[in-house]
Amino acid sequence: LGGWRPHGRMSKLTASFRLTVGAGKASPQPPVGSALGQRGLNLMNFCKAFNDQTAQYIVGTPMQVQVRAFSDRTFEFDVKTPRTSYFLKKAAGLDKGSATPGRLTVGRLSVKEIYEIAKIKQTDAQIARSMSLEGICRSIAAQCKSVGIVVYDPRTESS
Amino acid sequence: MLRSRCVAAARRTCVAPSRGLAKKAKPAASGSAAPAAEPGVNAVRGCNILKEGEDPTMKPDEEYPEWLWTIHIPKPGYEELVAKAETQGPDSLTHDEARWLLRGYAKARIKEHNVRRAKK
Numbered sequence: 001l002g003g004w005r006p007h008g009r010m011s012k013l014t015a016s017f018r019l020t021v022g023a024g025k026a027s028p029q030p031p032v033g034s035a036l037g038q039r040g041l042n043l044m045n046f047c048k049a050f051n052d053q054t055a056q057y058i059v060g061t062p063m064q065v066q067v068r069a070f071s072d073r074t075f076e077f078d079v080k081t082p083r084t085s086y087f088l089k090k091a092a093g094l095d096k097g098s099a100t101p102g103r104l105t106v107g108r109l110s111v112k113e114i115y116e117i118a119k120i121k122q123t124d125a126q127i128a129r130s131m132s133l134e135g136i137c138r139s140i141a142a143q144c145k146s147v148g149i150v151v152y153d154p155r156t157e158s159s
Numbered sequence: 160m161l162r163s164r165c166v167a168a169a170r171r172t173c174v175a176p177s178r179g180l181a182k183k184a185k186p187a188a189s190g191s192a193a194p195a196a197e198p199g200v201n202a203v204r205g206c207n208i209l210k211e212g213e214d215p216t217m218k219p220d221e222e223y224p225e226w227l228w229t230i231h232i233p234k235p236g237y238e239e240l241v242a243k244a245e246t247q248g249p250d251s252l253t254h255d256e257a258r259w260l261l262r263g264y265a266k267a268r269i270k271e272h273n274v275r276r277a278k279k
Contacts, residue, residue, distance in 0.1 A: 023208075061208045082208065090205020111227050112217040116203040119215075134226050141230045151231035155220055 011072035015039050019065045020083075023057035026050040039069040046075065053079050062086060081124045084140055087117045088147050098148020106147075110154040114140050237263030 021032055026047040028037075036043050046067075054063055064080040089097060092107030118136040122128050127136060141151045202214035235243070240260040244252055252260060 056210055057208050058210055087205060091203050093204060110217070111230055112223060113203045113206075114230065115223060115227055116206050116215045116217070120206055120208070134224070134230070137227065137230045153228055153231065154217075155228070 009070055009072075009074070011070040011074070013068055014071045015067075015069040017067055017069075019067060020062050021050060021065050022060040023054035023063050024051050024059040036067070036075075039075075040073050041067075041069055041075045042073075046077070050077070050079070078126075080126070081121055084117070084121060084143055085147055087120065088140070088144060088149055091117060092149050094147075094149075097146075101146050101148040104148055105150050107149045109144060109149055109151055111137075111141070111151060112154060114144075114151060234259070237267065 017035065019032060019035055026032055028043040028047060032047075033043055036046055050065070054061075057063065062082050064083060065077050066080065067075055067077040069075045085097065088109065089095070089107075091113050092109055094107050098104045098106040114137055118133055118140055121136055121140070122133060131139070144151050201216045203217065204214055207214045235256065237260065240252065240256055240263065243256075244260060249257070
């Protein structure tokens with residue numbers, strides 16, 4: 001993995017990968033177990049640390065995790081917010097997105113709901129660093145297209 | 160020819176960006192309370208992922224920023240900007256539109272060049 005990245009260690013970065021893990025539900029089973037085990041990382045350490053860090057979240061919420069493994073078999077990980085599509089589907093009351101997005105619309109969301117979702121995504125440090133709240137909102141609104149959700153202005157519909 | 164006019168328009172509109180637009184003053188604490196939290200009607204379902212806390216409710220329109228009402232409206236595409244520049248003159252484009260027009264022009268040029276090369 002090229003380039004120097006500041007992680008304050010003498011050992012080198014050997015792997016960087018992503019996982020989706022339910023909050024509070026990390027266990028040594030596959031797929032979590034195999035992903036970590038293959039790189040020679042201590043599963044119990046990860047599970048304990050992850051479950052501790054996600055203690056404040058509703059159990060089972062699928063959190064995105066970025067894991068970095070080092071040559072001395074230690075690791076670091078960042079817990080990030082769930083995928084935006086997870087929030088979109090929940091807010092629109094969907095189990096699955098549209099099978100043919102662009103052709104079949106399966107839900108609608110108002111811009112206010114997008115805003116609230118954006119505020120949750122903004123708690124993710126990496127997103128907050130790189131995007132303004134407006135940028136996040138626009139990004140989410142554009143992403144709705146890929147899930148088959150239409151975004152509307154609720155003011156045009158107020159009764 | 161269009162390109163030189165676009166460049167000129169872009170340069171003209173390229174003034175120092177205004178730092179920090181004045182924040183829209185919130186209406187002085189209105190007497191009316193926020194709409195009651197009715198989960199399912201007013202709340203954004205599934206938004207809250209913390210154990211403690213509830214799904215956020217949607218607030219009255221005035222409490223949201225102005226730009227929110229435009230996020231779902233797609234920005235004009237390259238073709239539309241070209242049409243706008245040609246019918247209304249390049250000065251009618253905002254700074255961002257002029258930038259996008261230049262980028263669109265460059266992309267179209269590269270694409271056309273690649274297509275021409277591939278055909279040979």
